[in-house]
Amino acid sequence: MNRRSFIASSGALVVSFSLLPRVAAAQAGKLPGSLSQEPMLDAWIRIAADGRITVFTGKAELGQGIKTALIQVAAEELVVDPARIELVTADTARTPDEQYTAGSQSMQESGTAILHAAAQTRAVLTGLAAKRLGVPAERLSVRDGAVNGVAYGELVAGEALHVRAQPQSPLRDPAGRTVMGKPLPRVDIPAKLTGQTIYVQDLRLPGMVHARVLRPPSYGARLRALDTAQAARMPGVLKVMRDGSFVALVAEGEFQAISAVRALAKAAQWDEHATLPESKEIYQKIRTLPSQDSVIHENGKSGSGAAMLEAEYLRPYQMHASIGPSCAVALYRDEALTVWTHSQGVYPLRAALAEMTGMPGERIRCIHMEGAGCYGHNAADDAAADAALVARAVPGRPVRVQWMREDEHGWEPYGPAMVSRARGRVSAEGTVEDFQYELWSNTHSTRPGPAGYLASAWQVQKPFAPPPPRAIPQPAGGGDRNAIPLYKFAASRVVHHFVTEMPLRVSALRALGAYMNIFSIESFMDELAAAARADPVEFRLRHLQDPRAQAVVRTAAERFGWQDWKKQPGRGRGFGFARYKNLAAYTAVACEVEVDRDSGRVRVGRVVAANDSGDIVNPDGIVNQIEGGIVQSTSWTLHEAVAFDRTRITSRDWGGYPILRFPDLPESIEVHLVNRPGQPFLGTGEAAQGPTAGALGNAIAHATGTRVRELPITAARLRQVLGA
Amino acid sequence: MINLNVNGKTQELDADPATPLLYALRDHLQLNGAKFGCGLGQCGACTVLVDGRAVFSCVTPISTLAGRRITTLEGLGTPEKPGRVQRAFIAEQAAQCGYCIPGMIMQAQALLDGTPHPTSAEIRKHMSGNLCRCGTHMRILRAVERAAREP
Numbered sequence: 001m002n003r004r005s006f007i008a009s010s011g012a013l014v015v016s017f018s019l020l021p022r023v024a025a026a027q028a029g030k031l032p033g034s035l036s037q038e039p040m041l042d043a044w045i046r047i048a049a050d051g052r053i054t055v056f057t058g059k060a061e062l063g064q065g066i067k068t069a070l071i072q073v074a075a076e077e078l079v080v081d082p083a084r085i086e087l088v089t090a091d092t093a094r095t096p097d098e099q100y101t102a103g104s105q106s107m108q109e110s111g112t113a114i115l116h117a118a119a120q121t122r123a124v125l126t127g128l129a130a131k132r133l134g135v136p137a138e139r140l141s142v143r144d145g146a147v148n149g150v151a152y153g154e155l156v157a158g159e160a161l162h163v164r165a166q167p168q169s170p171l172r173d174p175a176g177r178t179v180m181g182k183p184l185p186r187v188d189i190p191a192k193l194t195g196q197t198i199y200v201q202d203l204r205l206p207g208m209v210h211a212r213v214l215r216p217p218s219y220g221a222r223l224r225a226l227d228t229a230q231a232a233r234m235p236g237v238l239k240v241m242r243d244g245s246f247v248a249l250v251a252e253g254e255f256q257a258i259s260a261v262r263a264l265a266k267a268a269q270w271d272e273h274a275t276l277p278e279s280k281e282i283y284q285k286i287r288t289l290p291s292q293d294s295v296i297h298e299n300g301k302s303g304s305g306a307a308m309l310e311a312e313y314l315r316p317y318q319m320h321a322s323i324g325p326s327c328a329v330a331l332y333r334d335e336a337l338t339v340w341t342h343s344q345g346v347y348p349l350r351a352a353l354a355e356m357t358g359m360p361g362e363r364i365r366c367i368h369m370e371g372a373g374c375y376g377h378n379a380a381d382d383a384a385a386d387a388a389l390v391a392r393a394v395p396g397r398p399v400r401v402q403w404m405r406e407d408e409h410g411w412e413p414y415g416p417a418m419v420s421r422a423r424g425r426v427s428a429e430g431t432v433e434d435f436q437y438e439l440w441s442n443t444h445s446t447r448p449g450p451a452g453y454l455a456s457a458w459q460v461q462k463p464f465a466p467p468p469p470r471a472i473p474q475p476a477g478g479g480d481r482n483a484i485p486l487y488k489f490a491a492s493r494v495v496h497h498f499v500t501e502m503p504l505r506v507s508a509l510r511a512l513g514a515y516m517n518i519f520s521i522e523s524f525m526d527e528l529a530a531a532a533r534a535d536p537v538e539f540r541l542r543h544l545q546d547p548r549a550q551a552v553v554r555t556a557a558e559r560f561g562w563q564d565w566k567k568q569p570g571r572g573r574g575f576g577f578a579r580y581k582n583l584a585a586y587t588a589v590a591c592e593v594e595v596d597r598d599s600g601r602v603r604v605g606r607v608v609a610a611n612d613s614g615d616i617v618n619p620d621g622i623v624n625q626i627e628g629g630i631v632q633s634t635s636w637t638l639h640e641a642v643a644f645d646r647t648r649i650t651s652r653d654w655g656g657y658p659i660l661r662f663p664d665l666p667e668s669i670e671v672h673l674v675n676r677p678g679q680p681f682l683g684t685g686e687a688a689q690g691p692t693a694g695a696l697g698n699a700i701a702h703a704t705g706t707r708v709r710e711l712p713i714t715a716a717r718l719r720q721v722l723g724a
Numbered sequence: 725m726i727n728l729n730v731n732g733k734t735q736e737l738d739a740d741p742a743t744p745l746l747y748a749l750r751d752h753l754q755l756n757g758a759k760f761g762c763g764l765g766q767c768g769a770c771t772v773l774v775d776g777r778a779v780f781s782c783v784t785p786i787s788t789l790a791g792r793r794i795t796t797l798e799g800l801g802t803p804e805k806p807g808r809v810q811r812a813f814i815a816e817q818a819a820q821c822g823y824c825i826p827g828m829i830m831q832a833q834a835l836l837d838g839t840p841h842p843t844s845a846e847i848r849k850h851m852s853g854n855l856c857r858c859g860t861h862m863r864i865l866r867a868v869e870r871a872a873r874e875p
Contacts, residue, residue, distance in 0.1 A: 063821025063858055185817060192822035193810050195757035195797045199823065202756040210751075235740070255740070255747035258763075323761050323769055323857045324823045372759075373821030373858045405762040620817055624863070628820055631859030654766040654855065662848040665861050 029167040033112025034058065038096035041124070042161040044117040045074065051145065051153030053078065053085050055114060058098025059106040060090040060344060061188060063373040064685050065621040066106045068186045072617050073111050076180040077118030077172060078152075080145040087187075090346045090368035100345035100447065102376070102508060103476065104584050104683025111617065111681050119169040121161060128155040174615070174677035181677060183620035188370075200340050200369035201327045205398035208329065209238060210254040211390045212261035214247040214268060215407045216459065218648040219505065221270040223247065231264040240264065241393045244461035248390045250399065258404070274646035277503050283314050283419050286440050291497040296474050297484040300491025302434050308423045309527055313520040314710040316641035317414040317504055319657060324372030325403040326379035326412075330387035332395050337364045339391075341384040342371025345447065349381050352448030353388050356457050356464060364388075375632070377507040379403055379412045381448050382455040389456055406652040411455055414642055415509025416442040416502075418479065418516045422524040427490070430532040431542060435492040437521065441479030442502050443469035444512040453507075471498045472512075476581050482514035482690060485521050486579050487543035504644065510629075511686040514580060515636065515693060516711075522576040522694025523709065526701065536575050536698065537562055537590075546579070548612050548674070552588040553577050555610035555672050560590035570594055571605075572703025576694025578687075585687035586612040586674075589630065591666070593699040600719030602638055602700060604666040609691075612674040614682035622684050623671045629688025630669055635660035637693045640712050726786050730755070731799035741787035745779075746770045748786050749796060757797025757826045761855070768854030771827035772796050778834035780853075797826040800833065809833050812871035813864075820858035827854050832868045841872050 031039055038044070038058075046054045055074045061067045067087050075082040088094050090101065098110055122142060129147035130137040132155070140148050147155065174181070191198050216223070223245040231249060232240050236256030240249050249264055251257035277285045329340040337359060343349040346366035354361040366384070374380055387401040403411075420439040427433040450467050451457045457464040472478035480496035509515075529539035537557045544550050557563070557575070565573050572595070577588040592605040611626050639658055643650045651657035693711075700718070701707040708721055726737050728745075730753060737752050744763075749755045749772070758781045761769030765780040772781045773795040801807030806814060809829050819825045828851065835842055835850045842850065847868050856864065 063819075063823075065820070185814070186819070189817060189819050189822065190803045190806065190814055192819055193797075193813050193825055193829065194801060194803045194806055195755060195826060196803060197756060199756075199759075201759065201823075204754060253739075253747070254751045255743045258747075259740075321857060322823075323767060323821075323855055324759055325761075370821070372823035375857070402760060405764060624817060624820060624860070627862055628859030631861055632857070635859075653764055654762060655764075659855060659857070660861075661853075661855065662851045662861060662865075665848065665865075669862050 031165050031167055032116045034096060034098050034109045035113045035116055035165045037098070039164045041117050041121055041163055041165055043096050044114055045121045045161065047152050047156045047161065049153050051151050053080060054088060055085055056088045056095045057110045057114065058090050058096040059110040060101040060368040061370055062101055062344070064625060065186050065618065067188055068184055069107065069617045069621055070111060070114055071187060072179045072184055073115045074118045076177055077115055078122055078145070079142045082179055082184060084145060092346050092350050092366045097347040099348060102344050104580060104685040104687065107617065107681035108683055115171070116169040117165060119171050120165055123170050124160060124163065125152050125155050128160060180617050181619070181675065184618055198370055199324065200329060200342050200371055201324055201402060203329050203340055203369060203400070205329065205331065208398040208400055209250050209252060209394065210257040211248050211250045211387070211399050211401045212257045212404070213386045213401065213456070214249070214261055214264050215411055216245060217270055218272045220275055221245070221272045223268060224271050225269040227267040228264065230267060231260045234260040234263060239394060241390065243389065244459055244463065246389065246456050246459040248386065250390060250394055272647050276644050276646050278646065279644050282417055285503065286417055286499055287419050289499045289501045291440065291499045292471070293495060293497050295493065296480055296496050297492065297494040302436055302491040302493035305425055305434060308425050308434070309531055310421070310423045311524055311527060311709055313420045313516070313523065315418040315516040315519070316711060317417045318509060318636055318640050319409065319414055319642060319651070320375045320378040320412055320509055321657060321659060322372040322374055322378055322408065325405055325408040326383035327371060327400070327402040328384040328387035329398055329400045330384070330391035331398040332391040335363060337388055337391065339364070339366045339384050339388055340369045341366055342369060342374065342380045343384055344374065344377065344380065348447060348449045349384055352381065352451045352454055353385060355451035356385060356454060357388060357392060375510040377413055377445070377447050379408055379455070382411065385454040385456045409652045409657055410649045411505070413446055413505045413507035416444060416479065416506040418513065420516060420520040422520060424524065424528050426528055426532040430534050432487070432489040432528055433491060435485065435489040437483060438495040438497060439479060439483055439513065439517060440497040440499055441513055442499050442506045443471065444478035444508050445472055446507040469500055469502065471496070475583055477513065479513040481512045481517065481581055482578055483517045484582060486546065486549060486582055487540070488545050489543065511689040514578070514686065515633065515689045518576065518578045518690025519693035519697060519711065522691065523697045523707065526698045527707070540575070540577055548586055549577070549579060551674055552586045552610040552612050555674060556588035556590045556608055559610065559670060559672050560606070560608040562590060570597065570703060572699045572701065574695040574697065574699030574702055576691035576698065578690045580683065580687040584683040587626065587687040587691045589688065589691040589695040591695045591699050593696065593703050595700060595703045595718065597722050600715035600717070600722065602713065602715070602718065604634060604696070607666045607669045609670070609688060610672045610674065611684065611687060612676060612682070613684040613687070614676050614679045616673060616675045617681070619673055622673055625684045626671045626688045627669050629686070630692045631660065631665065633689040633692035634666065634696065637696050637711060638664070638713055726790060728786060728789055728794060729792065730794045731796060737786065739786060742785050745772065745781035745784045745786055745789060745794070749781060755796050755798050759823055759826060768827040768831060769824050771830040771854065773830055773834055776834065776837055778831050797829060800829065808874065809836065809871045812874060813867040816863050816867040816870055818860055818863035818867040820860050824854060824856045828856070828864050832871060835868070836872055
């Protein structure tokens with residue numbers, strides 16, 4: 001069965017087209033962005049005879065505003081009103097395969113592809129108009145979806161856009177832009193704020209039933225005995241299914257499913273084992289577990305010497321902690337499976353589901369639908385796998401699975417605990433002459449692809465083992481992301497200890513290791529600046545050669561009023577800077593805090609950030625991301641740590657895993673953007689987390705005279721440290 | 725059978741009286757506004773108004789609601805004609821993923837109904853039961869302030 005007939009049989013209302021097999025992009029030189037993976041123009045842009053314009057992206061809206069930005073990019077180069085563009089996002093039957101929506105790469109990959117595809121589409125259309133009107137193309141003008149008044153829909157015919165992209169595109173002059181670089185209200189917001197069906201949590205299909213999964217109480221727990229009789233008799237219950245230790249219950253109504261699965265939980269007996277480390281010893285454990293060690297950077301002659309400053313920094317396991325627990329809807333019918341999911345990668349998920357179910361991949365369709373913000377690899381894929389397993393047990397009925405809060409908190413893959421150590425020395429001239437940095441971390445990606453990375457795949461009768469973890473290579477890096485400072489030091493050496501054994505389930509949490517490495521390096525920069533008796537901002541500038549880095553540091557410092565800031569007792573100011581991944585957006589953050597020594601409570605005052613994300617598409621979108629990153633990082637840095645005992649995760653709700661609430665907010669946040677029209681897009685979504693942590697740590701040290709190197713810097717920890 | 729007055733309309737529901745209002749709204753009445761977040765009254769994603777006061781619908785059984793006035797996000801406005809607080813949130817672009825925002829809007833509505841011109845500190849205090857994970861807080865505050873300003 002080909003894709004077209006499968007889609008028809010699955011009942012989904014889409015017009016399908018087949019994406020050509022990927023042709024080696026190398027043949028025609030490197031194509032921009034994701035065009036290198038999917039070079040056909042009509043895989044990205046289609047224009048119907050009636051003038052409707054549809055743009056396709058393999059990336060997904062996660063709340064970061066990508067839909068709006070991609071529409072702006074397409075509208076600019078196609079010279080049409082953004083309202084005329086319909087955007088189709090990640091769907092294995094309709095869109096290009098752009099793997100994961102992750103790593104702040106959507107604008108570089110998909111944005112760049114659509115920018116060039118739209119410009120080349122305009123060129124094709126102009127060429128068609130030239131032929132038709134008998135006028136040279138360069139004498140034609142394009143306005144509002146028409147070439148010299150002839151509408152695109154009239155020009156485009158047959159396979160006109162079914163052509164390979166070229167490496168070069170006739171991009172519009174940035175100076176004449178009308179859509180890009182200007183704030184456009186987010187296209188998704190009005191529907192979200194009025195209760196329309198937007199989220200997969202809101203999807204209701206005819207005949208849909210509700211399922212809940214009985215998750216084990218701890219990693220590796222095995223179901224010893226389960227009496228299903230009582231739960232099966234409860235109102236609305238249609239089925240209790242068991243496959244090894246994977247147990248799910250299906251009911252007509254949602255609350256019926258919840259009530260019955262609670263009864264089921266009481267009737268389940270589990271064999272549990274104390275497999276977790278002592279939480280007090282977790283950092284010792286991370287440092288001593290087997291690791292693959294690599295020197296990821298070395299310059300100059302770095303070695304031991306007299307009077308080295310030394311510091312160790314600690315970061316606990318932290319959660320994605322989505323406000324909406326993960327959810328999916330799946331329908332198995334006619335030996336085909338359709339899954340509506342908020343996964344960050346519909347194609348890799350499809351591969352994982354194929355492996356888990358034994359179904360051929362082409363019989364599975366994964367369609368992205370928004371969920372609550374995920375901030376990385378949370379339980380989205382797991383919920384999709386649950387829904388797929390249950391749907392196969394009740395063919396013909398759409399099955400909706402939503403995780404309960406305790407499942408999300410207890411089973412999502414956390415951002416890994418990390419340890420870092422820095423050593424360094426400043427010269428008599430006040431510059432760093434030696435800098436050494438080491439970090440210890442698990443992997444920061446256990447995303448499906450492989451079925452062995454799905455929670456339910458561990459619990460079924462014939463389980464799938466997780467593949468051995470692999471490090472994400474530099475320059476992006478995983479645990480070692482941003483472990484190499486952008487600062488230029490006379491000598492430096494950076495070592496990544498990739499810890500292969502994983503005591504807790506871990507994966508990608510927004511910014512990966514960059515959050516911790518930037519916290520560590522920016523903290524240590526202040527310690528080195530103090531040793532050099534230098535101002536922290538001036539000290540950073542001394543070691544930055546990249547003018548764009550210097551520009552954001554200067555902008556943040558000036559707008560904050562760094563120079564004129566007056567120290568008062570209990571108050572401090574702090575600065576943090578990084579270029580995300582050393583290749584994406586530049587962000588500098590300055591902030592002030594007030595610390596109450598008795599309670600240990602930190603009140604964050606003004607926060608001022610400067611950001612350079614390259615060519616700005618939607619300035620308000622970038623400001624929203626940076627503001628959000630600052631608040632989220634403030635929460636991580638001051639409040640968050642996953643708690644566990646020897647057997648179980650004990651952070652199972654918002655009481656056991658407190659995050660920032662309104663009263664803990666900074667007093668104000670200002671974001672200043674540096675625009676670089678015509679330059680490449682630089683990802684923004686994860687750019688603020690590290691610099692914010694650095695700035696907060698430095699401000700607290702400045703306020704109290706005591707440096708705290710263990711995250712989170714909670715009131716309890718600070719009170720203890722200051723009281724000692 | 726239980727009668728619920730939702731958004732000005734009385735509807736008869738065939739549901740277990742212990743059913744939390746959240747599921748009655750979402751599952752029986754097919755209203756999306758109130759979201760499931762925790763089921764524990766800790767996050768506020770499910771906030772609705774009952775007789776004008778903000779309540780967490782996930783911990784409010786429908787048995788307690790006969791004869792009371794329930795207002796959900798859908799009762800405030802539509803995409804074509806959003807209500808005052810919705811308009812203010814749209815104007816401030818006060819959403820990222822947006823999942824918590826319906827609860828925020830209901831919480832803000834309750835505040836402004838009782839305190840038409842709250843101070844910044846009052847807003848922060850009043851909204852403290854509602855969690856946002858994207859970090860949209862500053863915009864949410866600005867949206868509440870705007871709603872208080874605009875008719």
